[in-house]
Amino acid sequence: MKKLINSADSVVADALAGMAAAHPGELEVDLDNRLVYRATPKEQGKVAIISGGGSGHEPLHGGFVGTGMLDAACAGEVFTSPVPDQIVAATTAVDRGAGVLHIVKNYTGDVMNFEMAAEIVDMESGIQVATVVTNDDVAVEDSLYTAGRRGVGVTVLVEKIAGAAAEEGQSLEEVARIAAAVNDAGRSMGMALTSCTVPANGKPSFDLPEEEMEIGIGIHGEPGRHREPIAPASQIAARLVEPILAELPAGDGRGVIALLNGMGGTPLLELYLMYDEVARLLADAGVVVERRLVGNYITSLDMAGCSLTLVRADDEMLRLWDAPVSTPGLRWGI
Structure with missing residues (x-):
């Protein structure tokens, strides 16, 4: 294993310290609780949004903290859910008096810990919390880490669109509604040419022969729907598009x-x-692409491969997508 790290034990804390150093005046990092905040909180009376999950998916979630997206992100260890205490600390810190939305990917640990944190917040501070769980992966119904479908690429779009709704002053009920609508309108599928290597393990998460690819992989290095010989990009694209359109x-x-x-x-x-x-x-299927985004937004460490997410977008979603956003990982209109 060759990694640009000091130690597998400190990689998350070291990376968060680097985020703080790279984005002064934009992000504040709580290294003790492994939290990333906006350096300048939004106005009182607006809904706050937090998300989080295991590290290793950067820029998700810390890279999407900022104006027009998240107010805070909770960083777990690599591919490990943040614990309830982290989520409670983030929720109470960002509340601006209008409630807090939790955006949670559908993985058993994430869902359980965010639920527990919401209950603690309600008992201790009375802050109103709403939760939207993303579950857009069409590859598998249940996986090693989920009951039901995994939350993957649509999470980025939910955070952006819900973040814009919160920024313009919509209520917690409305922000949660639009977040759920984006999730319901979205479907994703991924593939891999290689596995990924978790620093603490020091070896690939699964073996994938040079001449094969994995179709339907998850974002934690888990194997996919099936394995088949490597094909030209045109055929790989069809493997992603067809099950999503279905x-x-x-x-x-x-x-x-x-x-x-x-x-x-x-x-x-x-x-x-x-x-x-x-x-x-x-285009051949008659699907009009209204907006598009290409790049690394929800990753799996060093895995070679890609995923496709499509969201059927109404006028409200497009308007909120186009709204200004300023985060380390996504920025336009400002």
């Missing part, structure tokens, strides 16, 4: 927001090439 909500004249996401070890040269193939397939 389950994507009906269009009713609406187009989609498309996220072609890198898993951490794939260069942009290949991601743009893959997006071109995806765009061709969507």
Whole structure:
């Protein structure tokens, strides 16, 4: 294993310290609780939003803290849920008097710990908490880490669109409603050319022969739906597009927001090439792409591969998507 780290035991804390050093005036980092906050909190009377999960998926979630997205993010150890105490600390710190929305990926540990934290917050401070769980992965119904479908790429879009709704002063009920609507309108599918290597393990999470690829992988290095010989990018794109379109909500004249996401070890040269193939397939299927995003947004350490997320977007979603955002991982309009 070759990694740019000091120690596998300190990699998360060291990375968070680096985030603070790289974004002074934008982010504040609580190293004791492993939390990332906005350096300047939003105005009183606005809904706050937090999310979190295991580290190793950067820029998710800490890289999406800032104006127009998250108010705080909780960083667990690599591929490990944050604990309730972290989530309680973040929730109480960011509340601006209008309640807090928790955006939670559907993994057993994440769901359990966020639920427990919400109960503690209610008992100790009375802060109103709403929760939206993302579960957009069409690859598998249940996995090693979930009951039901995994929360993957749509999480980025939920955080952006809900963040914009909160920024403009919508109520907790409305922010939670739009977050749930984005999740319900979204579907994702991923693939991998390699496994990933967790620093504490020092070896790939699963063995994948040079001539094979994994279709339907998760973001924790778990194997996917099936394994098959490596194929040209055009065929790989079809492996992602077809199962998503089979389950994507009906269009009713609406187009989609498309996220072609890198898993951490794939260069942009290949991601743009893959997006071109995806765009061709969507055009052939009569699907209009209203907005698109290409790059590394929800990764799996050093895994080579990509995922595709499509969200059927109504006018409200598109307006909120276009709203200004200023975070380390996503920035426009400011």
